[in-house]
Amino acid sequence: MKNHLYTLRTFLLSLIALLSGYVLIVGLSVRSNENRLNVRILTNSPLDSFRLKKFDLAKKKKGKNYVEATVSQNELQQIKKSGFKVAMVSTRGRNTSIPPFYKTLEEIESDLHRLQLKYPNILAVEKIGESTALKLPIWAAKISDNAAESEDEPRILFMGVHHAREPIGANICLRIMESLCEGYDTDNKIEEWVDDLEIWLVPVVNPDGYKYVMDNNLHFPWWRKNLRDNDGDGLFNPLYDGVDLNRNYDYNWDEGGDGKPNSWFYRGRSPFSENETKSILRLALRENFVIGISYHSYGESILFPWGNYNRPPDLELIVEIASEMAARIRKESGRGRYSILPLNGRVGQSSIWMYGQLRVLDYIVEVGTEYFPAEEHIDFILDEHLKGAYYLFDKMLNTGVSGHVYDGETGAPLLAEVEVRELATDYVQPRRTDPRFGSFHRLLNPGYYTFEIRSEGYHPKIVSDVRVRRGRFKELNVGLRRKNKVLSNGASN
């Protein structure tokens, strides 16, 4: 019955694809039996590799628990019948319909590592996780002085390619990295930013989807999601598989996207069900970013958190930053600047979660006027978005309150909530300190604020009339007093 239903569904989807034109072309090229398939066959023991030898396909890499092979559909069926689990399937080669100046996933990786070798003091590359289907590394780069160490500095995050068909975000991340590395010794502004900030970049959040778009010889590079095997059949079926990573974050997750796997906006089985979003979750919790940017395409606009939901308490500052950034980024036509728009607060997008749960001032930037901008527009686009990033670096160090929370007796740094009472709500979490240093960094508009500092096991402390002046960072260091310990006999000391 299940098979029958599946066939019917596939038929209906194909019919829809037929009616909508371009998907048909893609559907056919992906499903064609003439394509050789690039597969990864999981092996549990040396015996498995030996058994695969009879297929005369496998090139085993040392120390890996899989072999990669290029096979026909027929051979693939034989391998699966022999009881092997096949981790992924895609057709092979480079997508010749995408202009060659767009980098493949491998080219982006080698750019990252080349930069790290060239600038080891100010650039560190870290693998923050593996993709869901192909287990490809997800890379983060950090640019800062003493890049190999975690320093007590405010952090900013740039991300690209949540969506497979939106490569320009990776190009912008690389451009930011190159300009900071190359300018560090010659440009005083860049030196200040690199010395005083930690600038984090994840150029490709969705390596599976990106690889699929770049390597498949599709006539139209349309893929959006990751390659999650929704139906668990070990094959990649573009009409049913994949999760929209930018609907998989855990804030109003169940209200956004689509619950049906065949949708381009499928939000996944549960929040953070995908390795890609989990990797961003871990990084964001650890690094406690102040500002975040996620590049998408397209639309020439900056989207801020949020509309269609309870009013964001930091709205004025959020809009000010969006407006100031947008004012620095010219549209491709040369007429006018980027516009600003609210995101829908009832969708589990990265910026909604970043702001709602971590109080990162987080934005989605919709770059350009098409998914794959023509070569003659690329340099212009990258230059404009570099100006946007430069504005943010200045803003990070411009106006607000920063300081440390520590144990008043021992001086040990504390994990604490740093609530600004005038901006407190129950639907946006307070900023917290970085427990490695006890530090916090909060952008605020000029004014007077009341700070409430809370840490488990300590008496909370309220600091009133904290004055913020434009162009300055007020320093606020707060020692907390430990609550009396209750001894096992009930007495206090």
Ligand SMILES: [Zn+2]
């Ligand atoms: Zn997108």
